[in-house]
Structures are given as C-alpha cells and as structure tokens.
Amino acid sequence: MANPSYILRGALVIDPSNGVHEVRDIAVCHGRIVPVSAAHGAAVVELPGLVLTPGLIDLHTHLREPGQSDKETIASGTRAAAAGGYTTVVAMPNTQPPIDTCERLAEVLERVRRNAVVRVLQTAALSRDRKGRELTDARALAGAGAGALTDDGSCIQDESLMRRALEQARAAGLPVIDHCEDETLAASGVMHPGVVARELGLAGKSAASEEVVVARNGRLALETGWPVHMQHLSSAGSVNEVRQALSRGAPVSAEVTPHNLALTEEACRTCGTNAKMNPPLRTEADRQALIAGLQDGTIGVIATDHAPHTQAEKARDFATAPFGVIGLESAVPVCLTLLYHSGILGLSQLVSKLTLGPKQVLGLSQGSLECGAPADITILDMNREFVLDASQFRSLARNCPFHGWNCRGKAVATMVAGEWVFSELPHVTGRV
Ligand SMILES: [Zn+2]
Structure with missing residues (x-):
C-alpha cells in the first residue's frame, strides 16, 4: 500500500x-x-x-557511484542514511567520472531514481574534471537538476576563477559549497602538524591551508553577494574567519563533522587510518573552538562527510591510505552522546544543525514539519x-x-x- x-x-x-x-x-x-x-x-x-523531528539532512555524503561501487553504492549508501535517521543526503560529485556535465548528471540521477531509498540531492562540479581551470556550465546543470555546485575533494585555487564561478552560480541560482584548501600550503600533509605527527613521522597539513581559503571565500561572498557554504571546518582559525565574515555581512555558512567535534590528532595513534581524513583531526583547542562555533551559531550545520573506502585501501599505511571516514550510521549516536547528553547543545539546537541548518543552506522544502511539507x-x-x-x-x-x-x-x-x-x-x- x-x-x-x-x-x-x-x-x-x-x-x-x-x-x-x-x-x-x-x-x-x-x-x-x-x-x-x-x-x-x-x-x-x-x-x-x-x-519526532523533521527528517535529518546530510549536506555532505559520498555515494561513490558511478565508478567506485566497491566502496559504496547509491543503494547501500542510502540504506545507511535511512538507518542513521537521514531522509535527504547531498551527494558529492567527485565520482569516477566526476559529475561535471548534464549527461553525467542525468545518468547519476537515473541511478538515484532506481536505487535510492532516501532523497538524494546530487551536486555537480564547479570546474571541469574538478581541476580548477575551466568552469562547468552552471545554468545548464541547474536546468538538469543539480542541487548545488562544489569541487569537493579539491578547491579552485585561482581567486579570479572562483569569483567568476560565484557569478555564474548566482546567474544560475545554484548554491556553492566549497572544500576550503590551499594546495600549496597543504602540500602533501596527511595529518595535523603537531606533536603526534612528529612522533609518528608523518607530514603535516596546516590549519592555515584551510583558513586562507575560508577568508578568501568570505571576501568573495561579500563582493559577489552570492552565498558560499564552507565544508568541514577543522580549525579554530577557520571558525574565527567565518565569524568575522558573518559580522561583515557576508552571506556565508559552515559545517563541521562529528569526527572533528569528537576526536583530536591523538586518535591517529589509536584508530590508525580510520583517523585519517581531509581536513585532519586537529588539537583539543581546535575541537573546543568548533564546539563554541556550533553553540554561538557561527556553524549552522553538522554534516557527516561520509567517505567510504574498502578495507584493503584503509589497511595501507597511514601515509598512503585514502583520506576519509564513514559517518551516516554513527553521526546521530555520536552527536546525541557527545553534544546533547553532555549538555553542550540543547535538543532543539542540535536538531537544528541536522535539519534547519542544511535546509537554509540549500533552500530546501524538506527540513520542516509545517503542513504541506514533505x-x-x-x-x-x-x-x-x-x-x-x-x-x-x-x-x-x-x-x-x-x-x-x-x-x-x-x-x-x-x-x-x-x-x-x-x-x-x-x-x-x-x-x-
Ligand atoms: Zn572535502
């Protein structure tokens, strides 16, 4: 029935x-x-x-289809979402091949129609092949059903190209979400450059590599008048940059992951490659600043950055294993335990980060229980x-x-x- x-x-x-x-x-x-x-x-x-809450919305999910179905599929990832309490997931476009044309978008949307058990909002790339050199056709992608534009996993380095990307997104009416990372500063770092990295002999990826791009995006959002959502903040400095951009009236928003809220660089000792992600887990001071950002509203969204990999890939050594951890089935238990039961966030505040926050970033009809809503x-x-x-x-x-x-x-x-x-x-x- x-x-x-x-x-x-x-x-x-x-x-x-x-x-x-x-x-x-x-x-x-x-x-x-x-x-x-x-x-x-x-x-x-x-x-x-x-x-009872509005269905939870995850702004940051990797479903790995097409091209990496050994890691996850639209069917398995959306079943994980349903079991985790999520009714909408926002799928990242860094698949193989990436979703950077209307044809590829149509193909993945057909797979979603056939296989997804929750809603999937599919994003498309900001730049062709996510290379940060040539922009995709924002207007055509909007017409073909893209929910937002992002090069997640990569970041357009050229400021003038990013400005044009925002102008085109504005003309197309598409939200822009950005993985903030300066490639020169990030270099080949694999974890936070602190005591633990020194002890483990691993290369560091500095907080500055994220913070300079958060600051740039705040400036561009103010100049173009088009919103930029900053993905997975990891450092105290990034929270400050978002806070300052907001105080200047820039239309910016930000998300944080459960793992950056719950763990620090110390987890690299105990969890091995399951503590390797990009951006990395940082210090206790960074973790506390991220929590403070949630509390004062600087960060409006908790998003999983659900990043599935095979066990063989994660069995490699820390330096060569891929970045990322899964989150769809752990996010709600971890957030309720860590943030609600400890008194860090009230229940409405926490539910807002999982419903109203994402709803506002993407202008969704879901995320509310008013009459007429899905x-x-x-x-x-x-x-x-x-x-x-x-x-x-x-x-x-x-x-x-x-x-x-x-x-x-x-x-x-x-x-x-x-x-x-x-x-x-x-x-x-x-x-x-
Ligand atoms: Zn990312």
Whole structure:
C-alpha cells in the first residue's frame, strides 16, 4: 500500500524551523504533513517517550557511484542514511567520472531514481574534471537538476576563477559549497602538524591551508553577494574567519563533522587510518573552538562527510591510505552522546544543525514539519544505550573511528515521503 496516512501520536516533536518543542500529534497523508483533522481513517502509531523531528539532512555524503561501487553504492549508501535517521543526503560529485556535465548528471540521477531509498540531492562540479581551470556550465546543470555546485575533494585555487564561478552560480541560482584548501600550503600533509605527527613521522597539513581559503571565500561572498557554504571546518582559525565574515555581512555558512567535534590528532595513534581524513583531526583547542562555533551559531550545520573506502585501501599505511571516514550510521549516536547528553547543545539546537541548518543552506522544502511539507520524519530514542558496531552497518564500508563507542541515543525509525524506510520499532515495518 503506497503512502497510507498516519497519525504519529505522543512523541516530543522538535521542529526548529517552526519553533516547536512540545508533545503533539503529527499527521501524514499522500506523502505530506497535513492537519490532524485532515487525516481521515489514518493508522495511529503510538510513539510515547520518543522524539519526532523533521527528517535529518546530510549536506555532505559520498555515494561513490558511478565508478567506485566497491566502496559504496547509491543503494547501500542510502540504506545507511535511512538507518542513521537521514531522509535527504547531498551527494558529492567527485565520482569516477566526476559529475561535471548534464549527461553525467542525468545518468547519476537515473541511478538515484532506481536505487535510492532516501532523497538524494546530487551536486555537480564547479570546474571541469574538478581541476580548477575551466568552469562547468552552471545554468545548464541547474536546468538538469543539480542541487548545488562544489569541487569537493579539491578547491579552485585561482581567486579570479572562483569569483567568476560565484557569478555564474548566482546567474544560475545554484548554491556553492566549497572544500576550503590551499594546495600549496597543504602540500602533501596527511595529518595535523603537531606533536603526534612528529612522533609518528608523518607530514603535516596546516590549519592555515584551510583558513586562507575560508577568508578568501568570505571576501568573495561579500563582493559577489552570492552565498558560499564552507565544508568541514577543522580549525579554530577557520571558525574565527567565518565569524568575522558573518559580522561583515557576508552571506556565508559552515559545517563541521562529528569526527572533528569528537576526536583530536591523538586518535591517529589509536584508530590508525580510520583517523585519517581531509581536513585532519586537529588539537583539543581546535575541537573546543568548533564546539563554541556550533553553540554561538557561527556553524549552522553538522554534516557527516561520509567517505567510504574498502578495507584493503584503509589497511595501507597511514601515509598512503585514502583520506576519509564513514559517518551516516554513527553521526546521530555520536552527536546525541557527545553534544546533547553532555549538555553542550540543547535538543532543539542540535536538531537544528541536522535539519534547519542544511535546509537554509540549500533552500530546501524538506527540513520542516509545517503542513504541506514533505512527510520526511525521523524518530529518535534519546536514551537507548548501545555499543556502536560498524560490522552491522548498512554501508559497504567499515572505516568508522567510532566502532566500539558506548553511545546513548539513536534514530529508531525513518520516514521518507510518508513511507517508513527504516524501523527498529516493534509496531512499525521499514524497508531496510
Ligand atoms: Zn572535502
């Protein structure tokens, strides 16, 4: 039965986009949120003691299709998303080949239509082949369904080319999201250049390599009047650059990953290559600055940078293994444990970083529970205590630095367009 109607009863509803924080009923009909009075004959689902939020949105996901289906596929990655509480993922274009033409975009969107179990917003590259030399056709890509433009994994180095990229994106009405990295400063660094890198004998990638591009993007956003979203901030200096750009009125936004919020360079000793990512884990002072940036609103988004790799690739030595860790199935437990239960963020504040924040960056209709919005919903059990076990993940990959963590709180059911796609609740049947 497609899209039956439901009344979801008795949960604590947290909807930051509408300032809702109370126990109330939510009704769903034909894939949309409707007034309870309009849900005639609806099945009642009792959810006492649970939290109901707009479906979570991950602004930064690598689904690896086309070209790297040994790492992840659209099917496996979106099943992981559903199991992690996410109803929309924003897919990065650094596939093989990269999504830099309308033809390639159409092909990946067809794969999404056939295989995805949650919504996928597909981004396209800012520059041809993500080389930072020649811009893609922003207007054509917008017409073909691109959700945003980014060269993630790379970064346009030439400031005048980046300015033109923003002007073209503005003309096309497409959001720009940027992996901020100066290649000259980053050199061949593989981790934060601190005590641990010296002890392990590994090359460092300085915080300045990120900060100079965050500063440049703030300047360009102000000059062009077109927003730039800064991906995965890793340093205190970057948080300061975003804060200063905002204070000057620049239309910028920023995200931080759960791993940069939870871990420091010390994890490179204990987690090995599962602590190798770009940007790297940095110092405790950087971690605290990222948390402060979340608290004061400088950083509006928590995004996973879900970056699956095969176990063989991550079994290489630290210097040669690929960058990145998975996050779709660990983000909610880690954030609830680390940020909510410790009192760092209130519940509405945390849910906002996973719903309203991403919604605002990309101008999405989802991320809200107002009547008429898509019925994308996440149910959280705030007090479920469990040990994170990466061997049980839906993702094809296992490169998770949080394997074995004691967590409190997780997503227990996920609805996309009025259909349960994931459920651990005894009285609700999900698909994955
Ligand atoms: Zn990146």
